[in-house]
Amino acid sequence: MNSTMQNISVEKVKxxxxxxxxxxxxxxxxxxxxxxxxxxxxxxxxxxxxVIPYQPISLDPSAKIFHYGQSIFEGxxxxxxxxxxxxxxRPLENFKRLNIxxxxxxxxxxxxxxxxxGLKTLLEVDNQWIPQTEGSSMYIRPFIFASxxxxxxxxxxxxxxxxxxxxxxxxxxxxxxxLIEEKYSRSANGGVGxxxxxxxxxxxxxxxxxxxxxxxxxxxxxxxxxxxxxxxxGAMNIFIRIDDTLITGPTSDRILDGxxxxxxxxxxxxxxxxxxVRKITVTEVIEAAKNGRLKEMFGAGTAAVVSPIxxxxxxxxxxxxxxxxxSFASQIKKDITDIQYNRAEDPxxxxxxx
Amino acid sequence: MNSTMQNISVEKVKxxxxxxxxxxxxxxxxxxxxxxxxxxxxxxxxxxxxVIPYQPISLDPSAKIFHYGQSIFEGxxxxxxxxxxxxxxRPLENFKRLNIxxxxxxxxxxxxxxxxxGLKTLLEVDNQWIPQTEGSSMYIRPFIFASxxxxxxxxxxxxxxxxxxxxxxxxxxxxxxxLIEEKYSRSANGGVGxxxxxxxxxxxxxxxxxxxxxxxxxxxxxxxxxxxxxxxxGAMNIFIRIDDTLITGPTSDRILDGxxxxxxxxxxxxxxxxxxVRKITVTEVIEAAKNGRLKEMFGAGTAAVVSPIxxxxxxxxxxxxxxxxxSFASQIKKDITDIQYNRAEDPxxxxxxx
Numbered sequence: 001m002n003s004t005m006q007n008i009s010v011e012k013v014k015x016x017x018x019x020x021x022x023x024x025x026x027x028x029x030x031x032x033x034x035x036x037x038x039x040x041x042x043x044x045x046x047x048x049x050x051v052i053p054y055q056p057i058s059l060d061p062s063a064k065i066f067h068y069g070q071s072i073f074e075g076x077x078x079x080x081x082x083x084x085x086x087x088x089x090r091p092l093e094n095f096k097r098l099n100i101x102x103x104x105x106x107x108x109x110x111x112x113x114x115x116x117x118g119l120k121t122l123l124e125v126d127n128q129w130i131p132q133t134e135g136s137s138m139y140i141r142p143f144i145f146a147s148x149x150x151x152x153x154x155x156x157x158x159x160x161x162x163x164x165x166x167x168x169x170x171x172x173x174x175x176x177x178x179l180i181e182e183k184y185s186r187s188a189n190g191g192v193g194x195x196x197x198x199x200x201x202x203x204x205x206x207x208x209x210x211x212x213x214x215x216x217x218x219x220x221x222x223x224x225x226x227x228x229x230x231x232x233x234g235a236m237n238i239f240i241r242i243d244d245t246l247i248t249g250p251t252s253d254r255i256l257d258g259x260x261x262x263x264x265x266x267x268x269x270x271x272x273x274x275x276x277v278r279k280i281t282v283t284e285v286i287e288a289a290k291n292g293r294l295k296e297m298f299g300a301g302t303a304a305v306v307s308p309i310x311x312x313x314x315x316x317x318x319x320x321x322x323x324x325x326x327s328f329a330s331q332i333k334k335d336i337t338d339i340q341y342n343r344a345e346d347p348x349x350x351x352x353x354x
Numbered sequence: 355m356n357s358t359m360q361n362i363s364v365e366k367v368k369x370x371x372x373x374x375x376x377x378x379x380x381x382x383x384x385x386x387x388x389x390x391x392x393x394x395x396x397x398x399x400x401x402x403x404x405v406i407p408y409q410p411i412s413l414d415p416s417a418k419i420f421h422y423g424q425s426i427f428e429g430x431x432x433x434x435x436x437x438x439x440x441x442x443x444r445p446l447e448n449f450k451r452l453n454i455x456x457x458x459x460x461x462x463x464x465x466x467x468x469x470x471x472g473l474k475t476l477l478e479v480d481n482q483w484i485p486q487t488e489g490s491s492m493y494i495r496p497f498i499f500a501s502x503x504x505x506x507x508x509x510x511x512x513x514x515x516x517x518x519x520x521x522x523x524x525x526x527x528x529x530x531x532x533l534i535e536e537k538y539s540r541s542a543n544g545g546v547g548x549x550x551x552x553x554x555x556x557x558x559x560x561x562x563x564x565x566x567x568x569x570x571x572x573x574x575x576x577x578x579x580x581x582x583x584x585x586x587x588g589a590m591n592i593f594i595r596i597d598d599t600l601i602t603g604p605t606s607d608r609i610l611d612g613x614x615x616x617x618x619x620x621x622x623x624x625x626x627x628x629x630x631v632r633k634i635t636v637t638e639v640i641e642a643a644k645n646g647r648l649k650e651m652f653g654a655g656t657a658a659v660v661s662p663i664x665x666x667x668x669x670x671x672x673x674x675x676x677x678x679x680x681s682f683a684s685q686i687k688k689d690i691t692d693i694q695y696n697r698a699e700d701p702x703x704x705x706x707x708x
Contacts, residue, residue: 029416029505036415056412057420061390061518062383066411066499069423069552070559075505106559141505145420146556151383151495151520153589155559164415166505181544188542188578190535192557198423199553202500203546205424205460205509224542225579235507303507 005113008037008121010051023131026169028303029139033126033165037118040147041108041159049118049161051125057160062149064156070146071198072101075302078123078138078165078354080130081342086123086354089340091116093259098142100257101195106155107144114161115142122163123354131167137340139168139303171303175310176217178233178297180282181207182315185224186232186254193254201235208234216313218299222282223254230280236299236307237261240280241328242288243295247276260300260336266348267335273328282314289319297321298329306333359467362391362475364405377485380523382657383493387480387519391472394501395462395513403472403515405479411514416503418510424500425552426455429656432477432492432519432708434484435696440477440708443694445470447613452496454611455549460509461498468515469496476517477708485521491694493522493657525657529664530571532587532651534636535561536669539578540586540608547608555589562588570667572653576636577608584634590653590661591615594634595682596642597649601630614654614690620702621689627682636668643673651675652683660687 013034021031032054039049064070074094079087095116099109119140123130130138142163148156184207186200187193193200204219211219218234231249232238237258240247246268251257268275288294299307308329311320338344339351367388375385386408393403418424428448433441449470453463473494477484484492496517502510538561540554541547547554558573565573572588585603586592591612594601600622605611622629642648653661662683665674692698693705 030503032416054415057415057417058410058412061408061411061516062386062495062520063411065419065552066425066497066516067427067495067552067555068559069425069554069556071420071423071556073421104560105556106563139505141416141421143420149384151493151522152525153555153558155563162415162420166416168505171506183544185542185544188539188545190537190539190578190581191542192553197553197556198419198421199546199551199556200423201421201507202423202425202459202551202553204507205422206458209460209509224544227544 005111005117006048008049008051008117010121010125011053012125013053018129021167023133023136023167026131026136026167028168028171029141029166031167033129033167035122035125037122037163039114039118039161041161046108046110046114046161049114051122054164059147060149062151064146064148064150067151068146068153069197069199070105070107070156071143072098072105072107073141073143073196074098076140076142077302077340078130078140079341080132085342086127086130087340087342088352088354090259090263090350091119091352094142097196097257097259098144101197102144104192104195105197107146107159110144110161119163120354122165126165129165129167136167136169139166141166175308177215178218178220178309178312179211179214179216180220180312180314181222182227186221188224188254190253194251194256196256204235214313220312228281228283230282230285231255233299233309236301236304239264239298239300240285240294241296242293245274245276246328247278247280249280250277258301260302260305263336263350264300264332267332268328270347271331271335286314286319295322295324296327296329305336359465359471360402362403362405362471364475364479365407366479367407372483375521377487377490377521380485380490380521382522382525383495383520385521387483387521389476389479391476391517393468393472393515395515400462400464400468400515403468405476408518413501414503416505418500418502418504421505422500422507423551423553424459424461424510425497426452426459426461427495427497427550428452430494430496431656431694432484432494433695434486439696440481440484441694441696442706442708444613444617444704445473445706448496451550451611451613452498455551456498458546458549459551461500461513464498464515473517474708476519480519483519483521490521490523493520495520529662531569532572532574532663532666533565533568533570534574534666534668535576536581540575542578542608544607548605548610550610558589568667574666582635582637584636584639585609587653587663590655590658593618593652593654594639594648595650596647599628599630600682601632601634603634604631612655614656614659617690617704618654618686621686622682624701625685625689640668640673649676649678650681650683659690
């Protein structure tokens with residue numbers, strides 16, 4: 001973890017492709033900037049990162065990423081305010097979680113300055129790509145994967161840390177209807193559910209396809225033992241409002257320690273909203289829905305920020321959530337994005353200027 | 355799944371690198387043959403596979419394999435008999451399991467002939483690479499991964515199916531000491547434990563490192579609820595002999611349906627060894643060890659075939675297993691490999707000549 005990083009070298013593209021991009025019609029994570037940050041782990045150490053033109057990665061067919069799933073990632077965003085200044089949101093939290101994921105996946109931990117200086121350098125080089133259109137932002141994807149070779153089922157001897165930038169529009173549009181899962185599971189006790197590792201996502205795709213075929217957008221994950229506890233919603237943390245209390249499950253080795261999740265808890269508390277971090281049973285949610293005490297459910301994550309849920313299905317029955325004039329979801333989304341875009345005071349010190 | 359496959363094209367290397375390989379000192383899965391089979395999934399269909407020179411794979415940094423872990427694989431072997439004829443062992447079972455894994459990981463299923471004809475064509479092209487030295491064989495690695503691009507957490511729109519060949523020596527040497535896991539878990543009920551997907555392996559590396567630091571070679575996985583049931587040993591199925599009964603756990607959504615596992619069950623039955631497929635508790639194994647009824651434990655899988663266990667640790671206590679003159683493990687390993695190398699009759703019809 002100790003490191004003496006040299007200066008980050010920058011190799012610029014000959015011609016930018018920014019002219020080809022329609023910034024008024026950005027999808028999520030499908031257009032990439034001119035450059036990327038690349039950092040190799042070889043012979044037991046992370047080498048100094050460098051900024052190079054965005055380009056394909058070449059790997060041996062025996063590279064362990066193809067076979068044994070050693071991969072981790074983070075999701076972050078950069079925002080521009082009205083004065084064209086660039087802001088990040090709690091970037092050190094992403095760095096810390098990247099290394100928590102790294103440890104669980106037997107990937108060598110990354111020195112802090114490689115991450116922070118690498119990120120800043122890349123964002124400076126591609127600064128003109130950061131969208132200023134309403135609702136858009138620069139989605140940042142730091143990731144590490146096993147690039148070392150060989151079919152032995154053991155950790156690789158080489159890794160690549162890369163940061164890519166994708167100017168993006170919103171992740172979901174509108175409210176989503178979710179299905180509370182009764183059969184499939186996202187994670188095991190003692191497993192890797194708390195790590196942002198590829199396998200946690202691939203495992204969700206099939207159950208989500210089944211839910212989509214039934215008319216839902218996302219799965220609400222429950223525990224793998226009795227499917228009695230509410231855990232996550234799709235690839236997001238989940239919040240449930242019963243009466244005027246906002247509840248979310250405690251983080252664990254099964255539940256991701258979401259940065260949006262913990263920011264919402266702090267924000268809500270400051271706003272005077274009563275919060276509870278405790279296990280939530282499906283039974284409790286159904287009861288609350290039946291007797292009118294269930295007011296809101298929403299997902300929380302970097303990509304969507306806050307994703308309101310319009311209703312849910314469980315054991316063949318659909319439950320609708322009420323339409324609220326001023327929901328916690330919309331209030332909180334506004335508060336967080338106002339901080340992110342430097343439109344409001346930041347009492348928590350979350351915003352980091354570039 | 356329906357397909358009209360064209361002939362598989364073969365592009366041969368200009369110069370073979372076979373002269374560089376020491377076939378008397380082969381490690382496991384670290385030397386690769388001159389060619390590989392590649393088959394692309396695009397626009398909703400698998401294209402006809404082709405044999406090309408073994409070469410790097412080039413991918414966009416946003417390829418989903420790097421981010422969301424959509425990958426599956428198989429492990430197989432090819433053997434040469436004394437007459438230089440090549441044999442495969444139950445290859446259709448690998449094909450079927452590949453598609454079972456594909457379904458769970460939301461990867462498009464592969465047509466049978468793409469797999470079988472592709473495999474045969476590749477093995478014919480690189481036939482002179484199949485080792486004839488004792489204990490060596492050609493390890494075959496078919497795999498599929500998400501090559502489509504984009505950061506949206508959803509299944510990719512493009513995949514690559516590849517087969518690589520690695521002339522290999524034995525996977526483990528000698529007996530292994532294992533640790534019965536009390537904290538970490540391999541899989542969840544309703545999860546992906548039965549699929550051969552990368553994430554199942556990456557998740558094992560860290561707990562295995564912790565076990566290695568305590569002097570063990572592998573972890574024996576237990577259920578994630580109470581760690582009371584024995585499930586797998588490292589990346590292998592596990593067999594436990596109590597008195598003269600050979601016991602293994604039932605396959606489930608947590609336990610891989612191993613081809614070596616089911617072959618051993620059939621072989622043992624034919625030999626008159628009493629077998630039981632049932633849940634095994636840790637308590638039962640400890641009791642049997644204490645009162646001398648625990649005779650053997652071994653892992654079973656394609657790479658190691660049968661991997662005898664010399665002893666195990668549990669809650670800080672080490673238990674040694676007896677040295678047997680004619681163990682079930684050694685008898686069964688000889689029987690299976692005799693069938694694989696065409697040194698014995700094959701009453702089950704497992705062997706498939708090339």
